[in-house]
Amino acid sequence: MTPDTIQAMVETKDIILSVRNLTMMFGRKKQQAAQLRAEQKSKEEILKETGVTLAVDNISFDVERGKIHTLIGLSGSGKSTVVRCLNLLLTPTKGKILFEGKDIQTFNAQQLLNYRRKNVSMVFQSFGLLTHRNVLDNVAYGLEIRGVKKKDRIDRAMEMIEMVNLKGWENKSIDSLSGGMRQRVGIARALANNPDILLMDEPFSALDPLVRQDMQFELLSIQEKLNKTVVFITHDINEAFKLGNTISIMRDGRIVQTDVPEEMTSNPADEYVSDFINSADKAQVYQVKSFMQTPSCLVSLQDGANTALALMRIHNVSSAYVVDNKMNFVGVLPLDAAFQVREGKLSFKEALVNDTPTAKQDMQISDLIPIASQSRFPIAVLNDDGKFVGIISKAAILTSLK
Amino acid sequence: MFEWVTEFPKGIYLDIKKPIDQAIEYMMNNWGAFFDGISMFLRQILLWVQTVINSIPWWLMILAVLIGAWRATRNPLRALMYAAMLFFIGLIGLWSLMYTTLSIIITSVFISLVLGFPLGILISFSDRFGRFVRPILDTMQTMPSFVYLIPAVMLLGLGNVPAVIATVIYSMPPMVRMTNLGIRSVDREIVEASKAFGATRWQLLVKALIPQAMPTIMAGVNQTIMMAIAMVVTSSMIGARGLGSEVLTGINRLESGRGFAAGIAIVIMAVLIDRLTQGAYNKKEM
Ligand SMILES: Nc1ncnc2c1ncn2[C@@H]1O[C@H](COP(=O)(O)OP(=O)(O)OP(=O)(O)O)[C@@H](O)[C@H]1O
Ligand SMILES: [Mg+2]
Numbered sequence: 001m002t003p004d005t006i007q008a009m010v011e012t013k014d015i016i017l018s019v020r021n022l023t024m025m026f027g028r029k030k031q032q033a034a035q036l037r038a039e040q041k042s043k044e045e046i047l048k049e050t051g052v053t054l055a056v057d058n059i060s061f062d063v064e065r066g067k068i069h070t071l072i073g074l075s076g077s078g079k080s081t082v083v084r085c086l087n088l089l090l091t092p093t094k095g096k097i098l099f100e101g102k103d104i105q106t107f108n109a110q111q112l113l114n115y116r117r118k119n120v121s122m123v124f125q126s127f128g129l130l131t132h133r134n135v136l137d138n139v140a141y142g143l144e145i146r147g148v149k150k151k152d153r154i155d156r157a158m159e160m161i162e163m164v165n166l167k168g169w170e171n172k173s174i175d176s177l178s179g180g181m182r183q184r185v186g187i188a189r190a191l192a193n194n195p196d197i198l199l200m201d202e203p204f205s206a207l208d209p210l211v212r213q214d215m216q217f218e219l220l221s222i223q224e225k226l227n228k229t230v231v232f233i234t235h236d237i238n239e240a241f242k243l244g245n246t247i248s249i250m251r252d253g254r255i256v257q258t259d260v261p262e263e264m265t266s267n268p269a270d271e272y273v274s275d276f277i278n279s280a281d282k283a284q285v286y287q288v289k290s291f292m293q294t295p296s297c298l299v300s301l302q303d304g305a306n307t308a309l310a311l312m313r314i315h316n317v318s319s320a321y322v323v324d325n326k327m328n329f330v331g332v333l334p335l336d337a338a339f340q341v342r343e344g345k346l347s348f349k350e351a352l353v354n355d356t357p358t359a360k361q362d363m364q365i366s367d368l369i370p371i372a373s374q375s376r377f378p379i380a381v382l383n384d385d386g387k388f389v390g391i392i393s394k395a396a397i398l399t400s401l402k
Numbered sequence: 403m404f405e406w407v408t409e410f411p412k413g414i415y416l417d418i419k420k421p422i423d424q425a426i427e428y429m430m431n432n433w434g435a436f437f438d439g440i441s442m443f444l445r446q447i448l449l450w451v452q453t454v455i456n457s458i459p460w461w462l463m464i465l466a467v468l469i470g471a472w473r474a475t476r477n478p479l480r481a482l483m484y485a486a487m488l489f490f491i492g493l494i495g496l497w498s499l500m501y502t503t504l505s506i507i508i509t510s511v512f513i514s515l516v517l518g519f520p521l522g523i524l525i526s527f528s529d530r531f532g533r534f535v536r537p538i539l540d541t542m543q544t545m546p547s548f549v550y551l552i553p554a555v556m557l558l559g560l561g562n563v564p565a566v567i568a569t570v571i572y573s574m575p576p577m578v579r580m581t582n583l584g585i586r587s588v589d590r591e592i593v594e595a596s597k598a599f600g601a602t603r604w605q606l607l608v609k610a611l612i613p614q615a616m617p618t619i620m621a622g623v624n625q626t627i628m629m630a631i632a633m634v635v636t637s638s639m640i641g642a643r644g645l646g647s648e649v650l651t652g653i654n655r656l657e658s659g660r661g662f663a664a665g666i667a668i669v670i671m672a673v674l675i676d677r678l679t680q681g682a683y684n685k686k687e688m
Binding site for chain 2 (some may be wrong): 087089122124127130131133141145
């Protein structure tokens with residue numbers, strides 16, 4: 001994009017955060033480095049001659065309110081440095097960061113604390129959780145820093161814990177959680193402050209691929225609900241395309257292109273961008289399996305209706321997915337039918353709804369739209385052998401089509 | 403003619419003994435009130451600790467060790483063994499000397515922690531201050547303690563008070579070091595997270611850094627205690643009473659039995675204190 005088009009965007013869109021000519025150098029001889037940069041020397045040459053790392057090199061971008069902006073680039077391209085400038089964990093060498101039009105570098109100490117307490121929250125790659133506190137006290141941490149009263153912060157933290165599906169874990173220690181659950185705590189902690197902007201530095205990179213997909217979906221649904229602005233860092237192009245409303249590709253501290261995903265695919269700025277995009281398996285990005293979830297309520301034929309009822313009650317859902325002992329999908333057991341089984345009015349097999357549509361895991365998600373509109377339940381997803389592997393909700397299908 | 407090649411030249415000599423003597427003499431003559439003040443202050447703390455310790459009846463102490471050890475180790479047999487070891491000190495007639503030694507150790511450790519903990523935190527925040535303090539700590543730890551026993555006696559007299567000071571000098575460095583190390587090795591993202599949520603420096607320190615560094619800090623406390631126990635005999639040479647002076651008497655009068663008995667009592671104290679304090683901090687870690 002040219003500066004003019006950025007200017008045009010500023011005028012027409014609700015820009016919450018803009019970064020202007022941000023430069024960040026690590027090292028002593030910054031002046032000399034700037035001189036060399038002006039002579040068009042490369043990052044490596046500058047490092048060799050002056051010992052200065054040019055981590056971020058004169059970048060500008062805008063983040064629109066309520067949207068997800070992803071920053072993507074290889075390791076060392078400066079992503080973490082950029083995101084740490086956005087809440088002044090790092091002080092930029094040059095350039096401006098405007099939050100709602102205000103230059104955050106002009107804030108005094110108290111204003112900066114308030115900005116960090118109310119406007120931006122951060123989620124970290126290796127979670128950054130306080131291991132000496134339990135889940136609840138971690139989630140309440142930001143509120144505690146702000147001086148929120150104990151009862152209020154516990155209420156608020158519980159609300160957030162529920163939102164990230166960790167209810168029942170609030171008194172557990174951090175060490176007892178899996179990676180995915182830890183990052184849920186990290187997200188809940190960030191959301192507890194009700195910030196305008198979430199800064200996420202490779203939040204899902206440390207997670208297993210399946211957990212990662214669950215988390216991506218969860219982030220999308222949270223974002224749908226709360227309408228937060230997110231600056232999301234990743235080095236995974238699939239993730240960037242799946243989550244980002246806009247994407248900036250970084251290389252050696254510079255932004256090579258900032259655009260909406262479609263525009264970037266059809267009009268890559270240069271070869272680097274097109275190579276980068278081609279490395280993404282676009283078909284795969286929009287496959288059903290990237291959006292499916294594990295059902296909270298999965299029972300086998302032997303378990304019977306009572307187990308199904310108990311699970312439905314615990315997870316507060318109105319249907320259970322039933323498989324046989326070889327994981328072949330048998331049908332869906334709706335809550336009302338399960339009650340009838342318990343009262344002896346129906347047998348378990350009779351109660352199952354077995355004519356609901358199913359989907360194959362490598363189908364394109366867009367192909368599911370007609371099916372989704374007919375189905376009463378989230379659609380069961382099967383693999384090539386017909387085994388049950390997950391479910392995909394209507395919400396997931398719709399968020400995928402942003 | 404070329405003697406200086408094989409032998410250090412005799413002609414050059416720098417006398418540092420006299421200036422040091424003079425400095426100490428100067429301090430004696432002019433800073434008397436200051437040292438008297440310190441002396442008074444320490445004597446007061448020591449007296450207070452002694453009063454508290456002496457008011458604990460022997461059976462209550464053994465019971466406390468029994469319960470403490472049981473809670474720390476979760477092993478009733480070990481706890482019984484520790485209690486029996488403590489009983490043994492009384493059995494060989496050293497109970498009240500042990501109380502005296504315990505009072506000196508507790509006082510020294512208390513002062514070491516009160517000084518060492520904030521010092522460690524300051525060092526962890528400032529590299530420059532750290533560069534300045536570290537050689538002093540090294541000197542405190544490696545300088546043979548006899549060397550500073552002499553000026554301690556000259557400035558503070560004989561008795562338990564200079565013993566406490568000598569013990570503090572020797573046992574404080576690990577507390578400073580481990581506090582510094584613990585705080586510096588707190589995970590970088592935890593520090594960033596704290597700052598990113600708008601924590602002030604004080605909140606960062608109290609809510610994140612210190613609790614996260616606690617296991618390392620407690621290891622420092624443990625080391626400080628062990629070093630203080632190691633000073634028991636040395637400090638008896640400047641008049642500290644207790645088990646250490648018993649060992650010293652044994653040496654002077656060539657009474658091996660007397661020396662060994664007190665030595666065994668010191669070992670038992672060290673083992674008990676070590677296990678009990680370690681148990682206390684391992685529990686916190688969970
Ligand atoms: N505190 C620092 N001091 C010196 N150099 C630094 C510092 N932080 C980052 N750098 C350098 O700045 C450059 C960009 O680092 P940055 O961490 O922002 O990259 P990144 O894109 O986040 O990479 P990754 O994917 O590995 O996290 C790297 O060359 C790095 O070595
Ligand atoms: Mg990074």
